[in-house]
Amino acid sequence: MGVEVRVEGLTKSFGGHPVWADVSLTLPTGEISVLLGPSGTGKSVFLKTLIGLLKPDRGSIWISDRDLPRLSERDLYEVRRLFGVLFQDGALFGSMTLYDNVAFPLREHTRKSESEIRSIVSEKLEMVGLTGAEKKLPGEISGGMRKRAGLARALVLDPEIILFDEPDSGLDPVRTAYLNQLIVDLNQQTDATFLIVTHDINTARTVPDNIGLLYHRHLAMFGPREMLLSSEEPVVRQFLNAQRVGPIGMAEEKDADELEAEAAAGVELPPLPPIPPQLPPSNGLPRRAQRPAGQWCRENGVVPPPGSFETNMPSTGRHSVENTHELPVVAS
Numbered sequence: 001m002g003v004e005v006r007v008e009g010l011t012k013s014f015g016g017h018p019v020w021a022d023v024s025l026t027l028p029t030g031e032i033s034v035l036l037g038p039s040g041t042g043k044s045v046f047l048k049t050l051i052g053l054l055k056p057d058r059g060s061i062w063i064s065d066r067d068l069p070r071l072s073e074r075d076l077y078e079v080r081r082l083f084g085v086l087f088q089d090g091a092l093f094g095s096m097t098l099y100d101n102v103a104f105p106l107r108e109h110t111r112k113s114e115s116e117i118r119s120i121v122s123e124k125l126e127m128v129g130l131t132g133a134e135k136k137l138p139g140e141i142s143g144g145m146r147k148r149a150g151l152a153r154a155l156v157l158d159p160e161i162i163l164f165d166e167p168d169s170g171l172d173p174v175r176t177a178y179l180n181q182l183i184v185d186l187n188q189q190t191d192a193t194f195l196i197v198t199h200d201i202n203t204a205r206t207v208p209d210n211i212g213l214l215y216h217r218h219l220a221m222f223g224p225r226e227m228l229l230s231s232e233e234p235v236v237r238q239f240l241n242a243q244r245v246g247p248i249g250m251a252e253e254k255d256a257d258e259l260e261a262e263a264a265a266g267v268e269l270p271p272l273p274p275i276p277p278q279l280p281p282s283n284g285l286p287r288r289a290q291r292p293a294g295q296w297c298r299e300n301g302v303v304p305p306p307g308s309f310e311t312n313m314p315s316t317g318r319h320s321v322e323n324t325h326e327l328p329v330v331a332s
Protein backbone atom coordinates (compact mmCIF):
# COMPACT_ATOMS: atom_id res chain seq x y z
CA MET A 1 0.00 0.00 0.00
CA GLY A 2 1.37 3.43 -0.91
CA VAL A 3 1.69 6.46 1.30
CA GLU A 4 0.57 10.05 0.87
CA VAL A 5 3.20 12.67 0.07
CA ARG A 6 2.23 16.18 1.18
CA VAL A 7 4.31 19.03 -0.22
CA GLU A 8 3.83 22.43 1.44
CA GLY A 9 5.27 25.76 0.33
CA LEU A 10 8.32 24.18 -1.33
CA THR A 11 10.81 26.64 -2.83
CA LYS A 12 14.10 25.90 -4.58
CA SER A 13 16.66 28.21 -6.13
CA PHE A 14 20.18 27.90 -7.51
CA GLY A 15 22.56 30.82 -7.00
CA GLY A 16 19.71 33.13 -6.07
CA HIS A 17 17.63 32.23 -9.16
CA PRO A 18 14.37 30.52 -8.17
CA VAL A 19 13.50 27.32 -10.06
CA TRP A 20 10.03 27.27 -8.52
CA ALA A 21 8.51 28.82 -5.41
CA ASP A 22 5.77 27.98 -2.95
CA VAL A 23 4.79 24.63 -4.50
CA SER A 24 2.05 22.87 -2.52
CA LEU A 25 0.40 19.62 -3.59
CA THR A 26 -0.58 16.24 -2.24
CA LEU A 27 0.20 13.00 -4.04
CA PRO A 28 -2.74 10.90 -2.82
CA THR A 29 -2.08 7.41 -1.50
CA GLY A 30 -1.92 4.81 -4.25
CA GLU A 31 -2.85 7.22 -7.04
CA ILE A 32 -0.96 7.98 -10.25
CA SER A 33 0.02 11.63 -10.68
CA VAL A 34 1.77 13.22 -13.63
CA LEU A 35 3.93 16.36 -13.47
CA LEU A 36 4.16 18.38 -16.66
CA GLY A 37 5.84 21.63 -17.61
CA PRO A 38 7.82 23.28 -20.36
CA SER A 39 11.52 22.38 -20.52
CA GLY A 40 13.58 23.89 -17.75
CA THR A 41 10.69 24.54 -15.35
CA GLY A 42 12.29 22.28 -12.77
CA LYS A 43 10.48 18.95 -13.00
CA SER A 44 13.67 16.93 -12.48
CA VAL A 45 14.71 19.29 -9.69
CA PHE A 46 11.32 18.60 -8.07
CA LEU A 47 11.85 14.80 -8.22
CA LYS A 48 15.37 15.14 -6.81
CA THR A 49 14.06 17.36 -4.01
CA LEU A 50 11.35 14.81 -3.19
CA ILE A 51 13.90 12.07 -2.58
CA GLY A 52 16.25 14.33 -0.68
CA LEU A 53 19.02 14.53 -3.29
CA LEU A 54 18.49 18.32 -3.33
CA LYS A 55 17.58 20.44 -0.32
CA PRO A 56 14.79 23.01 -0.75
CA ASP A 57 15.31 26.60 0.41
CA ARG A 58 11.96 26.50 2.21
CA GLY A 59 8.95 24.29 2.69
CA SER A 60 8.05 20.79 3.79
CA ILE A 61 7.67 17.32 2.29
CA TRP A 62 5.54 15.32 4.69
CA ILE A 63 5.47 11.54 4.57
CA SER A 64 3.35 10.45 7.53
CA ASP A 65 4.79 12.53 10.40
CA ARG A 66 8.25 12.95 8.89
CA ASP A 67 9.29 16.15 7.12
CA LEU A 68 12.02 15.07 4.68
CA PRO A 69 14.07 18.29 4.47
CA ARG A 70 14.37 18.30 8.26
CA LEU A 71 15.57 14.71 8.70
CA SER A 72 19.09 13.75 9.70
CA GLU A 73 21.14 11.93 7.04
CA ARG A 74 20.50 8.67 8.87
CA ASP A 75 16.71 9.10 9.01
CA LEU A 76 16.67 10.30 5.41
CA TYR A 77 18.46 7.09 4.39
CA GLU A 78 15.64 5.12 6.03
CA VAL A 79 12.86 7.19 4.42
CA ARG A 80 14.52 6.87 0.99
CA ARG A 81 13.83 3.16 1.16
CA LEU A 82 10.15 4.02 0.69
CA PHE A 83 11.02 5.35 -2.77
CA GLY A 84 11.69 3.53 -6.01
CA VAL A 85 12.99 5.69 -8.84
CA LEU A 86 13.05 5.00 -12.55
CA PHE A 87 15.71 7.34 -13.93
CA GLN A 88 15.56 8.56 -17.52
CA ASP A 89 18.01 6.08 -19.03
CA GLY A 90 17.27 3.32 -16.52
CA ALA A 91 20.61 4.21 -14.81
CA LEU A 92 21.84 0.64 -15.07
CA PHE A 93 25.45 -0.39 -14.39
CA GLY A 94 26.83 -1.14 -17.84
CA SER A 95 29.19 -3.90 -16.74
CA MET A 96 26.56 -5.86 -14.79
CA THR A 97 23.98 -8.29 -16.16
CA LEU A 98 20.31 -7.37 -15.80
CA TYR A 99 20.08 -9.93 -13.01
CA ASP A 100 22.90 -8.30 -11.03
CA ASN A 101 21.55 -4.82 -11.74
CA VAL A 102 18.15 -5.74 -10.34
CA ALA A 103 19.70 -7.64 -7.41
CA PHE A 104 21.96 -4.67 -6.53
CA PRO A 105 19.63 -2.80 -4.11
CA LEU A 106 18.83 -6.07 -2.30
CA ARG A 107 22.54 -6.87 -1.86
CA GLU A 108 23.26 -3.26 -0.75
CA HIS A 109 20.32 -2.63 1.57
CA THR A 110 19.20 -6.01 2.92
CA ARG A 111 20.70 -9.12 4.45
CA LYS A 112 18.72 -11.48 2.27
CA SER A 113 20.29 -14.76 1.18
CA GLU A 114 21.18 -15.32 -2.48
CA SER A 115 18.26 -17.75 -2.84
CA GLU A 116 15.80 -15.15 -1.47
CA ILE A 117 17.34 -12.57 -3.80
CA ARG A 118 16.93 -14.95 -6.74
CA SER A 119 13.23 -15.37 -6.10
CA ILE A 120 12.61 -11.60 -5.70
CA VAL A 121 14.63 -10.72 -8.81
CA SER A 122 12.77 -13.36 -10.86
CA GLU A 123 9.42 -12.03 -9.63
CA LYS A 124 10.26 -8.41 -10.52
CA LEU A 125 11.73 -9.33 -13.92
CA GLU A 126 8.54 -11.24 -14.64
CA MET A 127 6.42 -8.23 -13.61
CA VAL A 128 8.14 -6.11 -16.26
CA GLY A 129 8.17 -8.86 -18.90
CA LEU A 130 11.92 -9.54 -18.87
CA THR A 131 12.02 -13.19 -17.85
CA GLY A 132 14.78 -14.87 -19.83
CA ALA A 133 16.86 -11.69 -20.23
CA GLU A 134 18.71 -12.12 -16.90
CA LYS A 135 22.14 -12.67 -18.42
CA LYS A 136 22.03 -9.79 -20.89
CA LEU A 137 24.15 -6.67 -20.42
CA PRO A 138 22.43 -3.25 -20.67
CA GLY A 139 24.35 -2.50 -23.88
CA GLU A 140 22.87 -5.58 -25.56
CA ILE A 141 19.20 -4.62 -25.18
CA SER A 142 16.87 -1.93 -26.56
CA GLY A 143 16.05 1.34 -24.82
CA GLY A 144 12.57 0.07 -23.94
CA MET A 145 14.02 -3.05 -22.31
CA ARG A 146 16.51 -0.92 -20.38
CA LYS A 147 13.62 1.15 -19.01
CA ARG A 148 11.82 -2.01 -17.96
CA ALA A 149 14.98 -3.37 -16.30
CA GLY A 150 15.34 -0.03 -14.49
CA LEU A 151 11.73 -0.39 -13.40
CA ALA A 152 12.36 -3.93 -12.08
CA ARG A 153 15.27 -2.54 -10.07
CA ALA A 154 13.09 0.30 -8.76
CA LEU A 155 10.58 -2.31 -7.55
CA VAL A 156 12.86 -4.73 -5.66
CA LEU A 157 12.61 -3.08 -2.27
CA ASP A 158 8.79 -2.96 -2.57
CA PRO A 159 8.62 0.85 -2.57
CA GLU A 160 5.56 2.76 -1.35
CA ILE A 161 6.27 5.66 -3.72
CA ILE A 162 7.56 5.26 -7.28
CA LEU A 163 8.97 8.22 -9.19
CA PHE A 164 9.37 8.04 -12.98
CA ASP A 165 11.63 10.62 -14.64
CA GLU A 166 10.44 10.86 -18.26
CA PRO A 167 9.83 7.12 -18.68
CA ASP A 168 8.84 7.69 -22.32
CA SER A 169 11.89 9.70 -23.38
CA GLY A 170 13.61 8.10 -26.34
CA LEU A 171 10.86 5.51 -26.87
CA ASP A 172 8.77 5.15 -30.01
CA PRO A 173 4.97 5.55 -29.65
CA VAL A 174 4.33 1.79 -29.57
CA ARG A 175 6.88 1.17 -26.82
CA THR A 176 5.53 4.20 -24.95
CA ALA A 177 2.05 2.66 -25.13
CA TYR A 178 3.38 -0.66 -23.74
CA LEU A 179 5.26 1.14 -20.97
CA ASN A 180 2.15 3.16 -20.04
CA GLN A 181 0.15 -0.06 -19.83
CA LEU A 182 2.87 -1.56 -17.65
CA ILE A 183 2.78 1.49 -15.35
CA VAL A 184 -1.01 1.21 -14.94
CA ASP A 185 -0.77 -2.56 -14.34
CA LEU A 186 2.02 -2.09 -11.77
CA ASN A 187 -0.05 0.52 -9.95
CA GLN A 188 -2.89 -1.98 -9.77
CA GLN A 189 -0.57 -4.69 -8.44
CA THR A 190 1.39 -2.60 -5.93
CA ASP A 191 -1.05 0.18 -4.90
CA ALA A 192 2.07 2.36 -4.52
CA THR A 193 1.86 6.13 -4.97
CA PHE A 194 3.18 7.06 -8.44
CA LEU A 195 4.57 10.34 -9.75
CA ILE A 196 5.49 10.51 -13.43
CA VAL A 197 7.38 13.39 -15.02
CA THR A 198 6.68 13.42 -18.73
CA HIS A 199 6.51 15.56 -21.85
CA ASP A 200 4.16 13.14 -23.56
CA ILE A 201 0.71 14.73 -23.72
CA ASN A 202 -1.02 11.47 -24.61
CA THR A 203 0.48 9.86 -21.49
CA ALA A 204 -0.61 12.84 -19.40
CA ARG A 205 -4.14 12.76 -20.82
CA THR A 206 -4.78 9.03 -20.42
CA VAL A 207 -2.67 7.50 -17.65
CA PRO A 208 -2.91 9.50 -14.39
CA ASP A 209 -5.50 10.15 -11.73
CA ASN A 210 -4.02 13.63 -11.19
CA ILE A 211 -2.09 16.13 -13.27
CA GLY A 212 0.19 18.98 -12.17
CA LEU A 213 1.68 21.71 -14.34
CA LEU A 214 4.82 23.68 -13.50
CA TYR A 215 5.06 26.97 -15.35
CA HIS A 216 6.89 30.23 -14.85
CA ARG A 217 8.48 29.31 -11.53
CA HIS A 218 5.32 28.09 -9.84
CA LEU A 219 2.79 25.26 -9.83
CA ALA A 220 0.10 26.54 -12.20
CA MET A 221 -2.39 23.84 -11.23
CA PHE A 222 -2.56 20.38 -9.63
CA GLY A 223 -5.67 18.25 -9.37
CA PRO A 224 -7.75 15.40 -10.77
CA ARG A 225 -7.19 14.58 -14.46
CA GLU A 226 -10.72 15.59 -15.41
CA MET A 227 -10.30 18.95 -13.69
CA LEU A 228 -7.25 19.89 -15.76
CA LEU A 229 -8.55 18.42 -19.02
CA SER A 230 -11.72 20.49 -18.73
CA SER A 231 -9.92 23.62 -17.51
CA GLU A 232 -10.22 26.88 -19.44
CA GLU A 233 -7.20 28.34 -17.61
CA PRO A 234 -5.03 29.59 -20.52
CA VAL A 235 -1.69 28.00 -19.54
CA VAL A 236 -3.22 24.65 -18.60
CA ARG A 237 -5.40 24.59 -21.67
CA GLN A 238 -2.57 25.50 -24.05
CA PHE A 239 -0.12 22.98 -22.62
CA LEU A 240 -2.49 20.01 -22.29
CA ASN A 241 -3.69 20.51 -25.83
CA ALA A 242 -0.22 21.21 -27.30
CA GLN A 243 -1.25 24.50 -28.90
CA ARG A 244 0.79 27.49 -30.04
CA VAL A 245 -1.89 30.04 -29.19
CA GLY A 246 -1.72 31.03 -25.53
CA PRO A 247 0.64 32.47 -22.94
CA ILE A 248 3.45 29.89 -23.38
CA GLY A 249 5.95 30.85 -26.08
CA MET A 250 9.14 29.41 -27.50
CA ALA A 251 11.12 30.79 -24.56
CA GLU A 252 8.49 29.57 -22.08
CA GLU A 253 6.68 32.89 -21.60
CA LYS A 254 5.61 35.01 -24.55
CA ASP A 255 6.40 38.68 -24.26
CA ALA A 256 3.60 41.23 -23.93
CA ASP A 257 3.96 42.32 -27.60
CA GLU A 258 3.36 38.81 -28.91
CA LEU A 259 0.29 38.38 -26.70
CA GLU A 260 -1.08 41.77 -27.74
CA ALA A 261 -0.53 40.88 -31.40
CA GLU A 262 -2.41 37.60 -30.89
CA ALA A 263 -5.29 39.44 -29.20
CA ALA A 264 -5.36 42.10 -31.95
CA ALA A 265 -5.40 39.45 -34.65
CA GLY A 266 -8.40 37.90 -32.90
CA VAL A 267 -6.64 34.54 -32.65
CA GLU A 268 -9.00 32.28 -30.75
CA LEU A 269 -8.30 29.01 -29.02
CA PRO A 270 -9.98 26.03 -30.63
CA PRO A 271 -12.65 24.33 -28.48
CA LEU A 272 -11.43 21.91 -25.81
CA PRO A 273 -11.08 18.40 -27.22
CA PRO A 274 -13.00 15.53 -25.57
CA ILE A 275 -11.52 14.05 -22.39
CA PRO A 276 -10.26 10.58 -23.31
CA PRO A 277 -11.14 7.57 -21.13
CA GLN A 278 -8.44 6.65 -18.62
CA LEU A 279 -6.20 3.71 -19.56
CA PRO A 280 -7.47 0.73 -17.54
CA PRO A 281 -5.36 -2.20 -16.30
CA SER A 282 -4.95 -4.94 -18.89
CA ASN A 283 -6.77 -7.55 -16.78
CA GLY A 284 -9.97 -5.47 -16.98
CA LEU A 285 -10.25 -5.07 -13.21
CA PRO A 286 -10.22 -1.53 -11.80
CA ARG A 287 -7.28 -0.14 -9.85
CA ARG A 288 -8.02 0.67 -6.22
CA ALA A 289 -7.54 4.40 -6.90
CA GLN A 290 -9.57 4.42 -10.11
CA ARG A 291 -12.71 6.57 -10.27
CA PRO A 292 -15.60 6.07 -12.69
CA ALA A 293 -15.29 8.13 -15.85
CA GLY A 294 -16.87 11.55 -15.48
CA GLN A 295 -17.16 11.38 -11.67
CA TRP A 296 -15.11 14.51 -10.99
CA CYS A 297 -17.03 16.47 -13.65
CA ARG A 298 -20.40 15.37 -12.26
CA GLU A 299 -19.46 16.11 -8.66
CA ASN A 300 -18.21 19.56 -9.60
CA GLY A 301 -20.97 20.54 -11.99
CA VAL A 302 -18.58 20.69 -14.94
CA VAL A 303 -19.89 19.75 -18.37
CA PRO A 304 -17.00 17.95 -20.10
CA PRO A 305 -16.27 18.71 -23.76
CA PRO A 306 -18.63 16.89 -26.17
CA GLY A 307 -17.56 13.30 -26.92
CA SER A 308 -15.66 12.91 -23.64
CA PHE A 309 -15.03 9.40 -22.27
CA GLU A 310 -16.13 7.67 -25.48
CA THR A 311 -14.24 4.45 -25.96
CA ASN A 312 -13.61 4.65 -29.68
CA MET A 313 -11.48 7.79 -29.53
CA PRO A 314 -8.20 7.61 -31.42
CA SER A 315 -4.78 7.59 -29.72
CA THR A 316 -5.97 6.59 -26.29
CA GLY A 317 -5.08 2.90 -26.34
CA ARG A 318 -7.26 0.10 -24.99
CA HIS A 319 -10.32 0.78 -22.89
CA SER A 320 -12.57 -1.55 -21.00
CA VAL A 321 -16.29 -1.38 -20.50
CA GLU A 322 -15.69 -1.13 -16.73
CA ASN A 323 -14.01 2.23 -17.18
CA THR A 324 -16.86 3.83 -19.00
CA HIS A 325 -19.99 2.35 -17.48
CA GLU A 326 -20.98 5.61 -15.82
CA LEU A 327 -20.74 8.01 -18.67
CA PRO A 328 -21.99 11.54 -18.13
CA VAL A 329 -24.64 12.77 -20.49
CA VAL A 330 -22.87 15.14 -22.83
CA ALA A 331 -24.22 17.21 -25.66
CA SER A 332 -22.68 16.44 -29.00
Ligand SMILES: Nc1ncnc2c1ncn2[C@@H]1O[C@H](COP(=O)(O)OP(=O)(O)OP(=O)(O)O)[C@@H](O)[C@H]1O
Pocket residue numbers: 014019037038039040041042043044045046
Ligand atom coordinates in the same frame (compact mmCIF):
# COMPACT_ATOMS: atom_id res chain seq x y z
N1 LIG B 1 22.48 21.21 -9.73
C1 LIG B 1 22.09 22.33 -10.35
N2 LIG B 1 22.76 23.49 -10.19
C2 LIG B 1 22.34 24.63 -10.80
N3 LIG B 1 21.25 24.70 -11.59
C3 LIG B 1 20.55 23.58 -11.79
C4 LIG B 1 20.93 22.33 -11.18
N4 LIG B 1 20.03 21.39 -11.55
C5 LIG B 1 19.12 22.02 -12.35
N5 LIG B 1 19.43 23.32 -12.49
C6 LIG B 1 18.65 24.32 -13.26
O1 LIG B 1 17.31 24.26 -12.80
C7 LIG B 1 16.42 24.47 -13.90
C8 LIG B 1 15.41 23.35 -14.00
O2 LIG B 1 16.06 22.17 -14.44
P1 LIG B 1 15.32 20.77 -14.62
O3 LIG B 1 16.30 19.82 -15.23
O4 LIG B 1 14.69 20.35 -13.34
O5 LIG B 1 14.16 21.14 -15.65
P2 LIG B 1 13.11 20.16 -16.33
O6 LIG B 1 11.77 20.81 -16.19
O7 LIG B 1 13.26 18.79 -15.78
O8 LIG B 1 13.59 20.24 -17.84
P3 LIG B 1 13.41 19.18 -19.04
O9 LIG B 1 11.94 19.07 -19.29
O10 LIG B 1 14.11 19.85 -20.19
O11 LIG B 1 14.05 17.89 -18.61
C9 LIG B 1 17.28 24.63 -15.14
O12 LIG B 1 17.45 26.00 -15.40
C10 LIG B 1 18.60 23.99 -14.74
O13 LIG B 1 19.68 24.57 -15.43
